[in-house]
Amino acid sequence: xxxxxxxxxxxxxxxxxxxxxxxxxxxxxxxxxxxxxxxxxxxxxxxxxxxxxxxxxxxxxxxxxxxxxxxxxxxxxxxxxxxxxxxxxxxxxxxxxxxxxxxxxxxxxxxxxxxxxxxxxxxxxxxxxxxxxxxxxx
Numbered sequence: 001x002x003x004x005x006x007x008x009x010x011x012x013x014x015x016x017x018x019x020x021x022x023x024x025x026x027x028x029x030x031x032x033x034x035x036x037x038x039x040x041x042x043x044x045x046x047x048x049x050x051x052x053x054x055x056x057x058x059x060x061x062x063x064x065x066x067x068x069x070x071x072x073x074x075x076x077x078x079x080x081x082x083x084x085x086x087x088x089x090x091x092x093x094x095x096x097x098x099x100x101x102x103x104x105x106x107x108x109x110x111x112x113x114x115x116x117x118x119x120x121x122x123x124x125x126x127x128x129x130x131x132x133x134x135x136x137x138x
Contacts, residue, residue: 010048011086015133018074018084019043019050021107025074027052027124029063037063042104043072049127050086053101056094056120064090064124072126081136088128097121 011019019025021042028038037059044051050072054060064070068089075083098113101121105113 009131010128011045011131012133015084015131016045018076019045019072019086021104023074023077024108025052025072027060028071028073029060030067030069031059031063032066041072042108043074044100044104044107046125049125051100052124052126053097053104053121054124055116056122060124061092061122064092068092070124070126079136081134083134085132085134086126086128087130087132088126091125091127093123093125094120095123097123 017023023043024040025043026038027041028036031037039060041052041054052072054064068091070088070090072086073083075081098115098121100123102113105111
């Protein structure tokens with residue numbers, strides 16, 4: 001079984017489709033002790049950047065404030081050997097966090113988001129440095 005792997009600098013149409021509902025992605029950050037921390041996340045594409053939401057003071061947020069490097073991985077549910085990995089750095093802003101959370105919730109669940117009192121939603125913008133597309137020919 002041969003795997004085709006191509007490294008890109010920007011999202012092709014093929015790669016971009018992995019980063020919209022209903023595809024779930026895994027975001028990996030670097031913990032304080034240098035260990036990776038991974039979690040499932042909803043994603044929206046904005047040009048070549050990828051947008052996600054987290055909550056201020058959660059592990060992802062603490063990791064990204066300390067070290068903005070991250071990796072996002074998504075695979076095709078029909079063929080898990082077809083996947084896209086995006087490595088890059090993030091910027092964080094609270095502006096638009098609640099609105100993006102509602103948009104993503106509606107896209108992934110079909111329901112509006114019910115705000116959690118006291119939680120501050122933060123937009124995570126991943127700007128790609130390297131994009132890897134892997135696919136088993138078939």
